[in-house]
Amino acid sequence: QPRSAVKAIPLSDYKTPFTDYSRWRLKDDHGRQTWHYLSVEEAKKWKQSTADKYFLGLDTEQPDLPPPKTPLDVAKNGLEFFSKLQLPGGNWACDYSGPMFQLAGFVMCWYATETPFPEAWASEMIRYLCNRAHPEDGGWGLHTEGETSVFGTTINYTTLRLLGMEPDHPVATKARQTLHKLGGALGVPHWGKAWLAMIGCFEWEGMNPIPPELWLLPEWLPLHPYRWWIHTRAVYLPMSYIWSKRYSRPLNPLTRALRTELFTQPYSSIPFAAHRNTVAAADIYHPHTTILNIFNTVCTFWGKYLLPTRLKTWAEEYAYSLVVREDENTLYVNLGPVNNPLQMLCRYIAEGADSPAVKGHLDRLEDYLWVNEDGMLMNGTNGVQIWDTSFAIQAMVECGFSQDPKYRKMLTAAHEFLDDQQISEDISDAVQKCYRQKRKGAWAFSTRDQGYTVSDCTAEALKAVVQLQSLSKFPSLVSTQRMRDAVDVLLSLRNPSGGFASYENVRGTKLLEWFNAAEVFGRIMIEYEYPECTTAVITALVYFRKVDTSYRSEEVERTIKRAVDWIRTVQRADGSWEGSWGICFSYAMMFALESLSLVGENYSNSESVRRACAFLVGKQMTDGGWGESYMSCVKGTWIDHERSQVVNTAWCLIALMNAGYDGREVLQRGIDLLKSRQQANGEWLQEGIEGVFNRSCMITYPNYKFIFPIKAMGMFAKQFGNEKLWS
Ligand code: LAN
8 A cells, every 4th residue: 555655745735746747658559548657767768748748737838829810810729739639649638537436436446356556546546536625525526516425425535545545644534524424424325335345344235236137137128227328237237246246355454444434333333234225315316216116125125035046146147248248349448437447346256366357457447547637537438539539620620721731640640540440340249149239330439449339429420531531632541331331320320219319229218217226317227319419410411411422312311300300309498409418508509500500400591590599699698708507417407607618608609600690799709708718829728617427427528628619710710701800
């Protein structure tokens, strides 16, 4: 344990790194992004790049640029800075933080496997958590902007202790006091209970069941896990195996101490079985339904008295086989940051610490770690590579820069990256056996290695490729056949409603939400159709149709039409669309209005577009910008941010320009605001958090503050001419 490092911390100053920040490097290997802490000698040979410095919060020493006079000058200055952040593989990277449970899940699973922790990581992770503790009460919430909760405080306190912080450290003392005021760790939600049980600090009997037997149910049953949203079932899978095994790391002095620190009553006196449903009131976003409570009681009884040992073993074996397949199919990257460490623990339980599987995991876990100015954290995915690169290309094309030799190198590298990252084949029989969506021709959100089809990631990447290759005369790296493969993927994702979901077709009924046991998230049990995903698919198909008129043309046509109809049905009476992955209405409206415009519906001919524009114009702030709080997503209604935000402003401007809104003055005031927030070196500074998932959890998209203002400038210049606006 790196306790020495922690003791040396000055109490109030967590801004000063515990490691030598001049020795961190981000390595990019075909989009695989990993951070390395070099020795002094190594650091002399491998120079720190501008991107490294930027991510680490060090001075990037970028020069001041000539003050912009036109919208395209602003875009150029922005790109001057943004181009320095492009990695050698042509992709972009970022700190993808926000959720405050990922690092904890990672550390607890890692600890459960009895693997020692690299010192540099441990000390920077400690610093990160200290920096994220709420200054008043010392606790943590579900995400960085959220209020202190039992979930956040229990798991992050435990994480700090596992990483080596002493219990009498002021940060630990304060957090513990807050936790005790909130009733202690007994009220931690389901995942927290499970993680604590894995390290021996909670009793498995105090958990609602996670029976692997569900995997053996016939697939036609509405409850079968294959019908669930992919992330929910991917977390459920390894958890069900660990739960069934009731695995806990053997106790040691540290975990014994934690047993006394986390609870307000003596551990041995707690009747854990009576606390399966004890969850702190403030933590609950989605309360248990009566049906779920009955189901849990029945399952507990079943597991205790009725479950035949052979059936239990069979279920465990089947679940484990799926765990192995998930590892193999993703080269240990796995679907996401929560299932990944759980998968590792399964492999450890079944095959031991020295197994190739555990080694493979230890290697690929690094893909999720990130270092920023506040320390080391775990990203929301293994990166944002494909997603951000696709948008960056589109923004440059919008500015008309694809023909400009100055941007050729940057665009070519980005283009080559997308070419390299398209998934070229389905994995043997994984589609049937692992319930996977078709993936040949798809793009994932992060990398090909992760390899999960996402509807809008495929769509946005395809759009970027079409824009470059066909409309901007870049070489045809992605062949016609491969574009058609991408279209096949998109068409495979059609739903009866006409709308598109995220990773898969909607496979289950909304009633499954009755069984949502996570307590802290809403709408996680099944796929839903989303305006963002649907519109991305519409626009990609519209672009594709321009360059390949013959391929499955009738189906493409019908898909577009039905998807547009679906978009119309989810427009709210006030003219808005609600987003699910960005904050919030401004995000979804940007997409929705683009798809309507591509099928010819705009401000001059459509009442619904006019309603949408009126909604947006009504939200403009006095400084000319727009600002939407993350609370919009939580409450489902537009809530102003205290201050206008660069990213929301860009989204609203793009939305209005897509709509063909004719009020130039409104637009220009927004453009002025974006310009006024740009720094002399072309950079925009980080403002409020931009993204969301599952309604309640926020996540950052730091590259958006470059991509979307640049795109907005390009669109404005296209629409009104690139006139001199500023002297
Ligand atoms: C993401 C990030 C990207 C996002 C978009 C492409 C923007 C969206 O349009 C479709 C859904 C998707 C791919 C998405 C789904 C959920 C993710 C993977 C995340 C929000 C990033 C982190 C989140 C994941 C579920 C976090 C782990 C938490 C659990 C509840 C398992």
